[in-house]
Amino acid sequence: MNRIYFFKCSAAGNDFVLFDDDITPDLSLDGKFIRKICDRRLGVGADGIIRIKNSGKADFEMFYYNSDGTGGMLCANGARAALKYVRFAGKVKNNDIVFESSGRRYKGNIVSETEIKFYFSDIGEINVIEDLEIAGRKIAGYEIDTGARHLVININDLKNSAPDELSDFPVVELGRIIRYSERFEPEGINVNFVEFTGPELKIRTYEKGVEDETLSCGTGSAAAAIVAHKIFNYKPPVVLYPKSGDKFIVDFNVNGNKIADVSLTGPAQIIYKGELLNL
Amino acid sequence: MNRIYFFKCSAAGNDFVLFDDDITPDLSLDGKFIRKICDRRLGVGADGIIRIKNSGKADFEMFYYNSDGTGGMLCANGARAALKYVRFAGKVKNNDIVFESSGRRYKGNIVSETEIKFYFSDIGEINVIEDLEIAGRKIAGYEIDTGARHLVININDLKNSAPDELSDFPVVELGRIIRYSERFEPEGINVNFVEFTGPELKIRTYEKGVEDETLSCGTGSAAAAIVAHKIFNYKPPVVLYPKSGDKFIVDFNVNGNKIADVSLTGPAQIIYKGELLNL
Structure with missing residues (x-):
């Protein structure tokens, strides 16, 4: 088995295990593996899993999965953790960052070393x-x-x-x-x-x-x-x-x-x- | 700050963060740090902390702390995790291992790759x-x-x-x-x-x-x-x-x-x- 590296991130106490495709490529993220990783005593422990890939159309692409293995929805704290990570890892130099997730385009901003801003898109009506x-x-x-x-x-x-x-x-x-x-x-x-x-x-x-x-x-x-x-x-x-x-x-x-x-x-x-x- | 490395161990679902003094020496393990490390969302997350040091009188010395920062008691699963670790890290070659903890001497045995035996000492009366x-x-x-x-x-x-x-x-x-x-x-x-x-x-x-x-x-x-x-x-x-x-x-x-x-x-x-x- 290839070595599997990860980063543990916290965005206001919402916690994530992040995999960077540049570091651990070709990782198979099936439901069983996600649930195991997210288990707080038998695995790493997290509310969700984030995967970061390079994108031709934005600074990066983000994939998000809940701890039960479901995916496809937006996680704003996960997005903020991903934004923090790409800056931490030196993947982006600008404070304004653009990324893709689930076929949508999102913006973020590195406000400071510890504060990260995420812009929503398509907020619905109440x-x-x-x-x-x-x-x-x-x-x-x-x-x-x-x-x-x-x-x-x-x-x-x-x-x-x-x-x-x-x-x-x-x-x-x-x-x-x-x-x-x-x-x-x-x-x-x-x-x-x-x-x-x-x-x-x-x-x-x-x-x-x-x-x-x-x-x-x-x-x-x-x-x-x-x-x-x-x-x-x-x-x-x-x-x-x-x-x-x-x-x-x-x-x-x-x-x-x-x-x-x-x-x-x-x-x-x-x-x-x-x-x-x-x- | 020096780099702080750790190993996350599980002994029958009882989970521990282990610090090896050979890898991260001079680590100051105060109550605040222990509670932070053991926090399952803001830290690493564990039931307790194990520290492994070299011993002149045994194969190693083990220090154990509960997640609330208290210490000094025996943790048998922690001991089994420590035994697994010293073998994993190549610190001992024998299957029979002797270690010290809280001034007492304990024995352990590597039964197999996944099964670890720990011998108690001084069991009290009922x-x-x-x-x-x-x-x-x-x-x-x-x-x-x-x-x-x-x-x-x-x-x-x-x-x-x-x-x-x-x-x-x-x-x-x-x-x-x-x-x-x-x-x-x-x-x-x-x-x-x-x-x-x-x-x-x-x-x-x-x-x-x-x-x-x-x-x-x-x-x-x-x-x-x-x-x-x-x-x-x-x-x-x-x-x-x-x-x-x-x-x-x-x-x-x-x-x-x-x-x-x-x-x-x-x-x-x-x-x-x-x-x-x-x-």
């Missing part, structure tokens, strides 16, 4: 669900596709039926019920619980594919920031604090009823590099 | 606790020191108060209550829930220091095997299946009322090697 059933209540839910399909819930709508503080909220329990509920079948949905009380948002996310809460979710944070603007009148840039405690800034331009150039800025690091020996 | 309060019941508990302090509970004693099947058992919930109960203050105790029904035991362990269930625990499995022999008349070798599904063999010699040469055999692997870049 679909307001008026009769979402949670914890024995009917509340509103805000569905939006930011590259992945997200539901945003204002936890204040659940006052007296669930804990007031987001830190005490049963994110996994309620998130899993909603994610697997009939309404969102067959694809399921990512579920974000948000405190829209202060000038800055607090957010916790249940991610499908990971099937657990993650320490932060980039597409979910963008979804919450857009809901904050469109429904709760927040002005960009919107600051959010995910479970990891890191600071996310979601910025966008507003032109009448339209928003454009949605970006997510937050920390990203390459924690360590590794070589698989026995997996 | 202290039968007749009135252990769990789940609203008073049952017996078997306390024994196998290098770490363990409580062994026969889950059949909790019939009708807790699930019959070990796989459904609330190990973390009940384990944590017992570990922090007044009776075992101030040091606390590791708690093993065991099915003593068939010829082979099933075991799940709540580990203090990790403060969670682990996929397997070597000192706990030895504790359960000795209780199986002394209380439930099992004959050595005793076979146990921890949560990881791996097979443990605990063997010992019986001489009247005494047991000696207690050993634990099970799988151990070096999963990958790594170099810290940003932690």
